[in-house]
Each structure stands twice: as structure tokens, then as C-alpha cells.
Amino acid sequence: MSVESLFPRLEPLLPKVQKPIQYVGGELNSTVKDWDEATVRWALMYPDAYEVGLPNQGVQILYEILNELPETLAERTYAVWPDLEALMRSEGVPQFTVDGHRPVRAFDVLGVSFATELGYTNLLTALDLAGIPLEAVDRTDEDPIVLAGGHAAFNPEPIADFLDAAVLGDGEQIAIAISEVLREWKAEGSPGGRDELLLRLASTGGVYVPKFYDVEYHPDGRIKRVVPNRDGVPTRVFKHTVMDLDEWPYPKKPLVPLAETVHERFSVEIFRGCTRGCRFCQAGMITRPVRERSITTIGDMVEAGIRESGFSEVGLLSLSSADHSEIADVTRGLADRYEGSQVGLSLPSTRVDAFNIDLANELSRNGRRSGLTFAPEGGSERMRKVINKMVTEEDLIRTVTTAYSNGWRQVKLYFMCGLPTEEDEDVLGIADLAKKVIKAGRDATGSRDIRCTVSIGGFVPKPHTPFQWAAQCDHETVDRRLRALRDALRSDKEYGRAIGYRYHDGKPSIVEGLLSRGDRRVGRVIRAVWEDGGRFDGWSEHFSFERWMAAADRALADEPVDVDWYTTRERDEHEVLPWDHLDAGLDREWLWQDWQDALGDVEVEDCRWTPCYDCGVCPTMGTEIQIGPTGRKLLPLTVI
Amino acid sequence: MQRLRVRYAKRGRLRFTSHRDISRAVERAVRRAGIPVAYSAGFSPHPKISYAGAAPTGVASEAEYLEIGVNRPCDPRRVHDDLDASLPPGLDVLDVVEARDGNLADRLEGSMWELRLPGADPGEAERAVKEFLAAGRVEVERLTKKGMRRFDARQAVRSLAVVEGPGITAGQETVQPCVILRMVVRHETPAVRPDDVLMGLRLVAGFAPPSPAAVTRLAQGPLDATGEPADPFAFDRAGGDR
Numbered sequence: 001m002s003v004e005s006l007f008p009r010l011e012p013l014l015p016k017v018q019k020p021i022q023y024v025g026g027e028l029n030s031t032v033k034d035w036d037e038a039t040v041r042w043a044l045m046y047p048d049a050y051e052v053g054l055p056n057q058g059v060q061i062l063y064e065i066l067n068e069l070p071e072t073l074a075e076r077t078y079a080v081w082p083d084l085e086a087l088m089r090s091e092g093v094p095q096f097t098v099d100g101h102r103p104v105r106a107f108d109v110l111g112v113s114f115a116t117e118l119g120y121t122n123l124l125t126a127l128d129l130a131g132i133p134l135e136a137v138d139r140t141d142e143d144p145i146v147l148a149g150g151h152a153a154f155n156p157e158p159i160a161d162f163l164d165a166a167v168l169g170d171g172e173q174i175a176i177a178i179s180e181v182l183r184e185w186k187a188e189g190s191p192g193g194r195d196e197l198l199l200r201l202a203s204t205g206g207v208y209v210p211k212f213y214d215v216e217y218h219p220d221g222r223i224k225r226v227v228p229n230r231d232g233v234p235t236r237v238f239k240h241t242v243m244d245l246d247e248w249p250y251p252k253k254p255l256v257p258l259a260e261t262v263h264e265r266f267s268v269e270i271f272r273g274c275t276r277g278c279r280f281c282q283a284g285m286i287t288r289p290v291r292e293r294s295i296t297t298i299g300d301m302v303e304a305g306i307r308e309s310g311f312s313e314v315g316l317l318s319l320s321s322a323d324h325s326e327i328a329d330v331t332r333g334l335a336d337r338y339e340g341s342q343v344g345l346s347l348p349s350t351r352v353d354a355f356n357i358d359l360a361n362e363l364s365r366n367g368r369r370s371g372l373t374f375a376p377e378g379g380s381e382r383m384r385k386v387i388n389k390m391v392t393e394e395d396l397i398r399t400v401t402t403a404y405s406n407g408w409r410q411v412k413l414y415f416m417c418g419l420p421t422e423e424d425e426d427v428l429g430i431a432d433l434a435k436k437v438i439k440a441g442r443d444a445t446g447s448r449d450i451r452c453t454v455s456i457g458g459f460v461p462k463p464h465t466p467f468q469w470a471a472q473c474d475h476e477t478v479d480r481r482l483r484a485l486r487d488a489l490r491s492d493k494e495y496g497r498a499i500g501y502r503y504h505d506g507k508p509s510i511v512e513g514l515l516s517r518g519d520r521r522v523g524r525v526i527r528a529v530w531e532d533g534g535r536f537d538g539w540s541e542h543f544s545f546e547r548w549m550a551a552a553d554r555a556l557a558d559e560p561v562d563v564d565w566y567t568t569r570e571r572d573e574h575e576v577l578p579w580d581h582l583d584a585g586l587d588r589e590w591l592w593q594d595w596q597d598a599l600g601d602v603e604v605e606d607c608r609w610t611p612c613y614d615c616g617v618c619p620t621m622g623t624e625i626q627i628g629p630t631g632r633k634l635l636p637l638t639v640i
Numbered sequence: 641m642q643r644l645r646v647r648y649a650k651r652g653r654l655r656f657t658s659h660r661d662i663s664r665a666v667e668r669a670v671r672r673a674g675i676p677v678a679y680s681a682g683f684s685p686h687p688k689i690s691y692a693g694a695a696p697t698g699v700a701s702e703a704e705y706l707e708i709g710v711n712r713p714c715d716p717r718r719v720h721d722d723l724d725a726s727l728p729p730g731l732d733v734l735d736v737v738e739a740r741d742g743n744l745a746d747r748l749e750g751s752m753w754e755l756r757l758p759g760a761d762p763g764e765a766e767r768a769v770k771e772f773l774a775a776g777r778v779e780v781e782r783l784t785k786k787g788m789r790r791f792d793a794r795q796a797v798r799s800l801a802v803v804e805g806p807g808i809t810a811g812q813e814t815v816q817p818c819v820i821l822r823m824v825v826r827h828e829t830p831a832v833r834p835d836d837v838l839m840g841l842r843l844v845a846g847f848a849p850p851s852p853a854a855v856t857r858l859a860q861g862p863l864d865a866t867g868e869p870a871d872p873f874a875f876d877r878a879g880g881d882r
Binding site: 007011012014015016019020021023024025026027028256258259260264307308309310311312342 | 653654656657658660661664665667668669670671672679685687697698726728729730851852
């Protein structure tokens with residue numbers, strides 16, 4: 001049965017909403033495949049506004065890979081703003097995809113990519129607008145499988161009741177595998193309905209189906225155990241790791257939106273994974289091991305991406321881009337290729353390292369030298385040892401001195417507040433550091449025209465990191481320290497005016513903490529917030545701390561737990577954590593030891609250049625570090 | 641530096657693009673098409689592409705204009721084809737000429753607009769148009785960036801009529817039977833938009849269509865004795881055989 005486009009019903013609503021172009025689709029390189037010729041149909045959602053969701057690499061990669069499969073089609077859907085949501089409700093227009101404007105409920109799978117937990121309320125809006133029951137247990141064979149992925153899916157427990165399934169890790173191969181399971185099951189006449197399908201997915205061990213696991217609690221609220229409730233369902237679900245990124249050179253044809261989006265560039269992942277071992281960093285822990293894309297594949301992808309998109313900026317993405325084994329040859333080769341053209345190159349996420357100034361100099365050959373960003377994260381030497389961010393004050397001063405003497409005018413420094421064991425002095429240390437940075441800049445250049453911006457936000461302990469056991473700092477303390485730092489910066493007559501200060505207050509971090517380390521009981525809080533009007537929680541103008549706290553009081557009234565229990569409480573070694581049955585490959589004993597090392601200011605090296613310290617990922621997952629150098633170089637492009 | 645003048649259409653779903661959306665799309669299309677666009681000098685170089693009198697977001701158009709400065713001489717026919725192929729469907733190149741002297745924007749003295757009003761009553765529309773045209777001044781209000789402004793919507797209107805037949809739909813979805821208004825409006829400051837004329841019709845005769853108008857700009861150009869916009873490229877074309 002074919003599915004009609006909703007566009008004729010949507011179109012009359014568009015003149016009444018802000019930025020209507022975000023809802024019409026038609027982006028360059030987008031695809032609308034024939035509905036009836038496909039047997040497996042995916043709706044891919046990024047649960048935030050189009051301007052944030054469209055550039056998301058994960059969605060673009062899966063969209064392209066799935067549409068390359070002959071019997072599969074994939075379309076995209078994003079969170080609609082409240083103005084359109086109200087009109088859709090009054091006119092009865094359901095959640096739609098922007099490609100074919102087909103109703104989301106008509107698809108086989110609704111795949112939702114959660115980069116952050118703050119998209120959870122937007123999932124509920126989309127389900128409700130789609131006409132899909134919010135709770136998985138209420139869904140029928142007429143509803144799609146609601147499947148979560150992305151970093152937040154490494155603890156999907158707070159949204160477990162709303163999900164049919166979740167996958168951990170790299171999506172490329174598992175998306176294809178799920179398509180294949182679906183295709184076979186449909187070819188057999190969909191035996192056993194959605195339960196059978198979910199059972200087939202779960203029995204692979206690579207797809208987590210929450211309803212096949214029961215959670216039991218101790219009387220004091222801690223989890224007693226999580227156990228499968230059916231035969232054939234494994235006790236642990238493992239993450240997926242794509243080996244050999246050169247085999248997966250996506251996106252090949254980047255989506256080019258008409259609407260303005262947050263990243264107006266073509267991005268190439270130059271490697272995945274990071275083993276620097278920063279203890280606060282969930283991404284670094286769950287994406288191990290490091291897998292580099294080769295210099296030649298990077299060059300080919302940049303060339304094709306620019307040709308296919310017309311973008312004028314290329315971003316070389318990774319968790320710590322300057323750590324690519326051939327980064328100097330990559331940047332020099334690309335800078336040579338695009339010298340004199342209008343193509344700009346950028347290298348986000350670089351470490352505090354003077355070598356990186358050389359890279360930045362190469363990349364800015366074509367353009368201006370405005371600002372460089374570094375992330376020491378902790379304000380004192382001791383703090384940086386706790387978080388294993390191995391940067392000394394000397395490193396930082398040397399780096400910024402090089403930057404300023406090479407003509408850079410502004411340096412941005414990123415920090416976190418509320419880290420484990422943090423005292424007031426650790427945060428006030430940031431003010432001293434910033435002053436030394438300005439002094440170094442003035443000494444190096446003889447000019448007073450240099451600036452430094454301090455940017456700081458609240459730390460949130462994340463699952464699958466050594467800080468998963470840590471007490472999150474309460475928001476009152478975070479805010480007090482942030483104010484003290486502001487006063488220390490502003491009160492300085494000699495340097496204060498050269499230092500900018502940006503901060504995020506502590507309250508949103510508490511909600512993020514609740515959602516990050518929550519268990520299934522937190523689902524009730526999410527639902528209550530959503531029913532109270534909660535939407536777009538990542539946007540300060542829509543976020544309401546009071547709404548979250550009021551909903552939590554109500555939803556958890558009959559439980560021995562509350563928001564503080566989930567956030568500011570330290571866990572002990574043997575407490576069962578809500579995500580313990582989800583396997584990122586990290587050895588739990590190693591994580592605990594690393595947490596103890598953090599408390600003892602003991603640092604750990606990067607396993608790319610020192611012997612393995614047994615974090616557990618490679619042997620558990622059957623993976624290995626894949627790094628160069630390949631010894632190859634980028635050749636000049638032939639000009640026609 | 642050679643300058644190329646481009647007439648293009650904004651059709652169907654792409655009428656929801658804003659002016660900024662279009663300028664990004666054009667810059668990218670120019671790069672993909674390999675058109676040797678010139679860049680401004682200085683700290684942050686910008687491509688030399690200028691736009692004249694862009695239609696508002698949500699309004700379709702058969703007559704939008706832009707001008708591209710290029711580094712080396714280009715065949716306008718080739719630019720026509722290459723740029724059209726690189727722009728998304730719905731932003732369609734209609735005409736490209738090499739510029740002679742003069743400022744293109746100065747030649748765009750007025751626009752012809754078509755408004756399709758689904759579900760409106762033709763008799764009421766006729767009456768309202770007659771009263772509007774008979775009035776010497778019709779004061780309307782519009783919320784601008786500087787707050788609520790009051791201005792006259794009548795003087796700028798050169799002609800206004802209810803027309804027969806389906807009119808040009810510019811790729812919009814077919815809708816129920818509707819009243820079609822066609823008008824020629826002189827470009828002035830503050831600009832009088834089709835919406836302002838609609839508000840004028842409501843103020844003078846209580847004409848209130850049940851749903852929003854689908855608006856299309858049909859032409860822009862110098863206003864000649866006939867009262868209709870003439871081809872603004874006529875002067876450029878008269879320049880030679882290039």
C-alpha cells in the first residue's frame with residue numbers, strides 16, 4: 001500500500017511559522033526513493049531543531065548507507081518547533097519526514113540519534129505527533145520499531161520504556177544488519193509480529209531490547225539486578241566498532257541545506273576513538289580504540305565533498321584532531337591543494353600543544369588568524385592530574401606564546417567546574433592562568449591588542465567513565481565558584497579587561513546528570529516534564545529547571561530515590577549501575593582502578609605510544625588500534 | 641571585470657527560502673558550477689554577487705534578479721546552463737545577459753504580482769478593488785523592525801484587477817477554486833507589499849479572504865507608458881551580439 005505525501009496538508013501551515021524552509025526538504029544530495037519498491041523503510045530522526053540536526057554526521061552517514069541498499073529506503077525527520085507543533089495538532093497533521101513528507105508512523109523503523117540526553121522530551125513530542133504510543137508495551141504491529149543510537153544510548157535506561165530497542169557504538173554495520181533481519185522477517189510474512197522481530201534482533205547480542213530485561217531493586221532504591229526475562233536473550237549487549245574507516249568513506253555526498261544550520265561546512269572524520277584517557281570524557285571511553293582514516297582517503301573525501309556540496313569550509317573532525325599520525329602531512333597537503341582558492345580548512349578539537357600552532361598556521365594560509373581554542377579543562381595542576389588532562393602550566397604558556405607571536409589575536413580556553421575533588425582554589429586558579437596567558441601574549445608581541453576568553457561549564461559525570469561513581473557537584477556550589485571566578489577576573493585592573501568570561505550556570509547540568517546516570521524510574525520524570533510542556537531542553541529559552549524539579553518530586557514521590565540520589569550521591573564499588581549490562585568493552589575493574597588513581601592524582605598515558613594498560617576494550621571487542629603513518633603524501637590536484 | 645545579470649525564479653516549495661537562504665544557495669551553486677566568480681579584497685573576501693529587490697519569504701517569483709562579477713569573460717548561455725544545473729530545483733535560471741552600464745536595481749521600478757485567494761468571493765473581490773482604486777489614499781499599518789508603521793498603500797499601486805482563468809501557479813500545489821488578483825506596484829520607500837494592498841482592501845471594503853494568499857511576483861522592471869514592468873535586460877541585450 002502506497003503512502004501519500006503530507007505536503008499538501010503541511011503547506012498551508014508553513015506561511016504561519018518561523019523559518020518554514022526547514023520543513024520542506026529538497027536539500028542537495030537528498031534522496032526520495034520509491035516507497036513501494038522498498039521493503040525496509042527507515043525514518044531517521046535527530047531529536048532537535050533542523051538547524052542543529054541537519055549537519056549531524058551520524059544521521060547523514062546512516063541516511064546515505066541505508067539508501068544505497070537496494071531494498072531499503074531512509075528518510076529524515078527532525079523536531080518541529082512549538083509554533084508548528086501547535087498548528088499540526090490543530091490541523092491533525094502527523095510527524096513527517098522532510099524527504100518524502102511521509103508520516104513517520106508508516107515506516108518500519110524510527111531510528112533516533114541521541115548525541116545528548118537533552119533530546120529526550122523531543123522524542124516524546126515526535127512519537128505523540130506521529131500517533132505512535134509513547135510506551136513500547138502499548139505499540140502494535142502497525143507501529144515502527146523505535147530504535148535509539150548515539151552516545152546517549154550507552155545508557156538508554158531513562159528512556160527504556162519509550163524505546164523498542166537501542167544500539168551501542170558505530171552505526172554503519174549494525175544498521176545494515178538490522179535492515180537484513182527486517183527484510184528476512186518480512187519476506188517470511190512477518191511471523192510472530194513485532195515481538196518475534198525484536199527477539200530476533202535481541203538474540204544477536206548486538207541490539208538491546210529493554211523490555212526483555214527486568215530490573216529489580218533493593219528496598220533502599222539501589223538496583224539489585226538486571227536480568228533477561230526470556231530465553232535466547234543474552235545477559236549483556238555489546239557495542240559495535242567499525243574497523244578500517246577507509247572502507248567506509250561516508251558521507252560521500254553531504255547534504256547541503258537551504259536553511260541556515262549550525263555548521264556550514266563539509267566535515268570529514270579523520271579518525272574515530274581517542275585514548276588520551278581524559279577521565280571526564282565519555283566519548284573518549286566509549287569509542288575506543290583509535291582508528292585512523294588514511295591521509296589519501298581523507299584527501300579524496302575532501303575533494304569529492306567540496307565538489308558535491310559547494311561548501312567553502314572543510315572541518316577535519318575527531319576527538320583530538322592533531323593526534324592523527326600524519327596530521328602535519330594532511331594539513332600541509334590540503335593547504336597546498338586549496339591555496340589561492342576560497343576553501344577554508346579548520347581543525348576543531350586540538351590539544352594544548354605548540355605543534356598545533358604550526359598546524360593552525362598552515363590551515364590559515366588562505367585566511368585570517370582570529371582565534372584559537374584550547375581546553376585545559378582544569379584550573380590547577382592538581383585538578384588536571386585528577387582528570388588526566390596532561391597539560392602543565394608551562395605547556396599552556398608556551399603554546400599561547402607561540403600562538404600570539406604567530407599573529408593570532410585571541411585565545412579561547414575551555415574549563416569545567418564541579419570536577420571530582422575540586423575546591424574553590426582550583427577554580428580560582430583559572431583566573432591566575434588567564435592573567436599569565438595575557439602577560440605572555442603582551443611580552444611576546446609587545447602589543448596590548450590581545451585577548452583571551454575563559455569559557456566554563458558544569459561537569460556532569462557520565463556512564464562508562466571512571467567518574468561514573470562520582471558525586472556530581474551541586475548547582476549551588478558550581479554557581480558560587482563561577483561567580484567567584486568572574487569576580488576574580490573582573491577585579492584585576494592590569495589584565496581584567498583583556499579577559500572575556502562565558503559560563504553556563506549549574507542548574508541545567510543537574511538535569512543532564514539525572515538523565516545521564518538515571519535508571520528506568522527516571523522515565524516517569526521525563527514523561528511528566530513533557531506533559532508539563534517540556535520541549536527543546538538543550539535551548540536555554542525553552543529549558544526550565546523548576547519544571548524538571550517539580551516533575552521529579554511528583555514522579556518519584558513513591559520511590560526511595562530523588563534527584564539528589566541520582567546526581568550528587570557517590571556510588572560505591574559494587575553498586576549495580578543501570579548500564580552495567582551494556583558493554584562498551586571497558587573492564588569494570590580497570591574503570592574502578594582509574595577512579596581510584598584519579599583520587600590519588602595518578603596519571604595514565606596514551607596507549608597509542610605506550611604499552612597497553614588493559615582497559616579491556618580491544619580483547620573484549622576483538623578490535624585493535626589502527627594508526628599510521630602510511631608514508632603517503634597528498635598530490636596536487638590536476639587543474640582542468 | 642565582466643558582470644553577468646541573471647533572472648531566476650523561486651518556485652513551489654522553494655518560495656519558503658529567505659533572502660539569506662538564497663544567497664547561500666547561489667554562492668554554493670556558483671562554486672559547484674565552476675563559475676569564476678570574483679571576490680572582494682580584504683580581511684574576509686566575499687564573492688561579488690549582488691541581489692536586487694528580493695521577494696519576501698513565502699512569496700514565489702518568476703522575476704528575481706542578481707548580478708555576478710567574474711574574473712574572466714564567460715559565455716552567458718553557458719553560465720545559464722551551468723548555474724541552473726547546480727541550483728536546487730525550484731531555484732531556476734531563466735535568463736542571463738552580460739551587463740552594460742548602469743545599475744540594475746535602478747531599472748527595477750515596479751513589480752507585477754499575482755495573488756491567489758482560495759475560497760474568496762469573486763463579487764466581493766471586484767467591489768473591494770473598485771473602492772480601493774477610487775480612494776485617493778489608503779492608510780495601512782505593518783509591523784516592521786522599527787515597530788508599527790503607518791503608510792499609504794494606494795499611491796504605489798499602478799493597476800489592480802480581478803483576473804479570469806487559472807493564472808500562473810508557479811508550481812504551487814493546485815488548490816480549490818479561487819479569486820486571482822493581479823496588480824502592478826511601484827517600488828517605493830517604505831515598500832508597499834501585496835500584503836499591504838490586501839490589508840487596504842479589507843480596510844476600504846471589508847474584504848477578508850478565508851485563507852492566506854499565495855503570492856507570486858510575475859515581473860519586475862522599468863514601468864513604461866503601458867503601466868506594466870518592461871524587460872530590465874532590454875538595454876543590456878541591445879548592447880551587441882555577445
